Amino acid sequence: MEKGAKIYVAGHNGMVGSAIVRELKKQGYTNIICRDHSTLDLTRQAEVERFFEQEKPEYVFVAAALVGGIRANSERPVEFGLVNMQIACNVIKSAFDCGVKKLLYLGSACIYPNDCDFPIKEDALLSGRLEQTNEAYAIAKSFGTRLCEYYHREYGADFVAVMPANCYGENDSFDPKNCHVIPALIRKYHEAKQNGVKQIELWGTGSAKREFIYVDDLANACVFVMNNYSGNSFLNVGTSEEISILELTKIISETVGYTGEIVCDTSKPDGKLRNVIDSSRLISLGWKPKYTIRTGIKKLYEFYLKTIVNGGSGNE
Ligand SMILES: NC(=O)c1ccc[n+]([C@@H]2O[C@H](COP(=O)([O-])OP(=O)(O)OC[C@H]3O[C@@H](n4cnc5c(N)ncnc54)[C@H](OP(=O)(O)O)[C@@H]3O)[C@@H](O)[C@H]2O)c1
Secondary structure, X not given: OOOOXXXXXXXXXXXXXXXXXXXXXXXXXXXXXXXXXXXXXXXXXXXXXXXXXXXXXXXXEEOOOOOOXXXXXXXXXXXXXXXXXXXXXHHHHHHHHOOOOEEEEEOOHHHOOOOOOOOXXXXXXXXXXXXXXXXXXXXXXXXXXXXXXXXXXXXXXXXXXXEEOEEEOOOOOOOOOOOOHHHHHHHHHHHHHHOOOOEEEEEOOOOOEEEEEXXXXXXXXXXXXXXXXXXXXXXEEOOOOEEEHHHHHHHHHHHHOOOOEEXXXXXXXXXXXXXXXXXXXXXXXXXXXXXXXXXXXXXXXHHHHHHHHOOOOOOO
């Protein structure tokens, strides 16, 4: 991408989209266009076509999606399936019709089937039964990912997708009703410290292992892929750093300065014992993450203190 190229970031207010905009600006890109959801609803085909015809972006990052936790996904499969399918179809087709030079679509490692071998390789997509709780989301995002590959194969379009690991970082939600594991634990341990709570219970043995990527690393990988990769298959984006839930909890308690005891409630389930993707194809292209889990959590805790605890965000 030339520094003055016209770049559209769909979903620029979200956690991933906002990080992509920050990364592009940091790297000196000057012509970034964005639209709020209220101005441009990407589920409306005619509006999306009009936007692309008027603006004619040269490069597109698709980070807009309806994203939610297990509960929202299992209670509202119609909405999660339809919205994500419509966003993928409308944006990818309009981009192609308007001659966009290159497009990058965000998939998610949570759409891989349940029974994959670890670390999960790209060819595991759609190779088995999908997780029931987010099946509609997974079908829609799998189609968006494949649609890029179909455009590449059938029309030679330079459309690629990435499949990121669990992500955390700036602009994460800290709303206890609807947040990911790392912000939930940061909030829980910070509040326990403030309230002098002596002991915190951890569900399960804490031995289940997970992989997390800091959102700035994900955004950096997206820009890297845009500039360096044009293959016909999508790429996993992870750190290859596996961490047990117990280790994660200890890093968070140390970071926030909680000195009480962590007690494992082994009567509770551990969930999947492992969940790590194989990012070797991306790494072999020369990309690597900058954040370790410890440095990423430190940065997110600073964000939490600045914007939520001291910033008076409604999130608190
Ligand atoms: N977060 C993760 O851990 C993670 C990991 C791997 C992959 N990803 C992928 O990254 C992408 C973005 O995730 P995220 O965590 O950044 O989600 P997010 O914070 O919820 O952001 C999604 C953005 O999309 C916008 N949007 C939703 N529906 C729209 C519509 N109909 N028209 C226009 N804009 C719409 C939202 O705007 P409003 O809020 O105004 O509706 C929001 O700004 C998703 O595809 C997700 O699968 C995320």
